[in-house]
Amino acid sequence: MATLREPVKVFIVQSLACFETPQQVADAVKQEFKIEIERQQVASYDPTKPTGKNLSKKLKDLFHKTRAEFKTNVFSIPLANKAVRLNELQKIYDDPKMNRILKLKLIRQFKDEMQGYELQLLDIQLKQLEIERIKTGDGEGADDPTPVKVTIQVVDASRSDAEYQPDTECASGKVSTTSK
Known part of the structure; x- marks a missing residue:
């Protein structure tokens, strides 16, 4: 060695x-x-x-x-970028020595590279619209100012006579100011 x-x-x-x-x-x-x-x-x-x-x-x-x-850091690799790949394919396609069969294969490869590109743009636009709707408070995404009461009831399950007892106050929807 x-x-x-x-x-x-x-x-x-x-x-x-x-x-x-x-x-x-x-x-x-x-x-x-x-x-x-x-x-x-x-x-x-x-x-x-x-x-x-x-x-x-x-x-x-x-x-x-x-x-x-x-x-x-996959984006530091040039071929990981779609624009670089398409540019390289374009250079190959523009080569005057390229025959028709290879050009047809390159066109298919271009098509495969571009597949889903329009969907990606649509997804980006939809996400931007959703963010805007939430910011302005329009529609279903608007904040609901209705207060909600959450009650947590702890029961000692180790006791033999322990069983679930619903809180009648929560079931009725009335709010109590007294504590037990």
Whole structure:
């Protein structure tokens, strides 16, 4: 096994945290740092695997932090953005070397990308209207000023003679100012 410097270790840990395979990481290390390492050595830098159980706390923390950021920050990946995907498809479509069959496939892919887009816009508009209706107090969403009385009755269920007794005051709708 090759002895690795700290920047290489950090590169390996962050790559594995972004769900790259050990072979992909080994190839990337060879290309980036001109160091040839085996995929088994790369796998030892993954704390989620048995081979990575002896990884330093610093590298484990880096792995988990990087993985959490990677999972939550999907929008930093350009292809996760629909506009970027459509733009790339448009560039391919505009290529003069593109034949009709491939253009037809691209049109279908465009259609698939756009499916549901109108529904998303409609949902956004409906939500905005609902928020506006609640703010202005119009219709069913308006606040109801009718007071409501809530009574909680505690019964000792451990007693053998305990049983449910409805509160006649609540049933009648009368409000009492006296306390028991």
